[in-house]
Amino acid sequence: MEFWKDPLKAAADWLAGILVGWGLASQVSQVIIAFLGVLILISLLMVLDIFLVWVERKTVARFQDRLGPNRLGPFGLIQPFADIIKLLIKEDTTPGGADKWVYNLAPVLSMMSVLMIWAIIPLAPTVVGVDLNVGILYLIAAGAIGTLSIIMAGWSSNNKFAMIGAFREVAILVSFEIPMLTILLIPTVLSGTMGINGIIESQSLWYVFLSPLGALIFLIAAIAELGRAPFDMGEAESELVAGYNIEYSGMKFGMFYAGELLHAFTFGGFWAIFFFGGYRFFGLEKVHPFLAVAVLIFKAMLGYWVIMWVKYTLMRIRIDHMLALNWKFLTPLAFILLMATALTNAILKNSSILIYWAGMFIVNIIIAFVALEIARRVSTAQRARLEGRKGAAAA
């Protein structure tokens, strides 16, 4: 019965028993078990990553009214494995003028930054790599390594397209990090902790209902951080051919590609964790840890699907518009939302829970409405001015 309740802990205990039986110190055996646990989690992530390729290709096919991969295996499920074999036996060319060390390190860092993030993701109440009390800061720090890998790849390739791609990408990543950070403060204010598990535990009502505007800004900023359309200036195919990873081939390109997909899935997961209750689903997570993992994966898939939906529906935005959207709209909005949330939290803290929830929700709706109204007025005025100028030029 014990085994059924928490199979992972039972397995770890069983393994610890064997290792101690071999004459190892208890401390050493714990370290070995931790190492094995991390190895298994990362291997499972890589397998998941392979299937994400299939999910992505199947979904984009549906959006574009195609069938997608459907030849190899049922529903084309074996297709990604064929892709991997192809990537493995591709010749790996290095441009002559490249900075070899930086060039080879960039794809490794790109993948590593994503895998590092999974250290803090609680898959279930008991299945968590490590519940850091500075979880959110760790998430941001690990994400910054991804940015670093992009500029390393762009700079070291000694290619002008790659260089321009990296410049643009970093400008976007640097800009959209501000609203992202600010919005991450909102779950912190609401739950009173920076630990990811604590944030999930305190979501008796999903934060998307307490802060719908925050959830929306987080999604926009996350898509920009991922460098996916409509914010994919760094790899704008029609202008830069492939952007920062233009000179990469074979498995090195595969690492960038896999890293990007897993990153998107991870941010879908974080959207679920911060605003949709993570592994919580009406007490289902208490029944069995594996059920909680299934709930989280399901929610992360939904978040990933929303990110794909946005990617394949919207067209690319010009870079000056994109940065204006961030600095002149999202950043002030995020800061105002944070101030309003903190104030509402302080004022309504001692009143009944229903009034607290309703107050938070209403404050969000009011701010969203006012912000959109201001944006609408400003853009209408701008358009009128531009059209007036055009009319004058025509006359």
Added chain:
Amino acid sequence: MNNEWLFVAFFIVIGALVPIAAISVAWLVSPKKSNPIKQSTYECGIETVGESWVQFKAQYYIFALVFLVFDVETVFLFPWAVKIGQLGLFAVVEGIIFIGILIAGLVYTWRKGMLEWS
């Protein structure tokens, strides 16, 4: 497990080893038939003119400065956000004044015309 940062270290080490392993396997099985044409910089078939590592106008230089300020200040806000429940209304107002100063900085940058990508 007493030290939770050991887990993080494992994640970093294995997270780096997995892509290194993948790339190494590809290096072992892939053909190696390099020639000068293959090694040349890709520019849609046109021969490259000049170096890529030239002085480049970094349009986002000002953005990066503003980002730096905001990033550091936001990190200061995290402890405030964690303890907001215990601190009462006064600390909340203080935090709001702090954010207000930040927004004033943003407005100043905006009025100076530094938020235009040109």
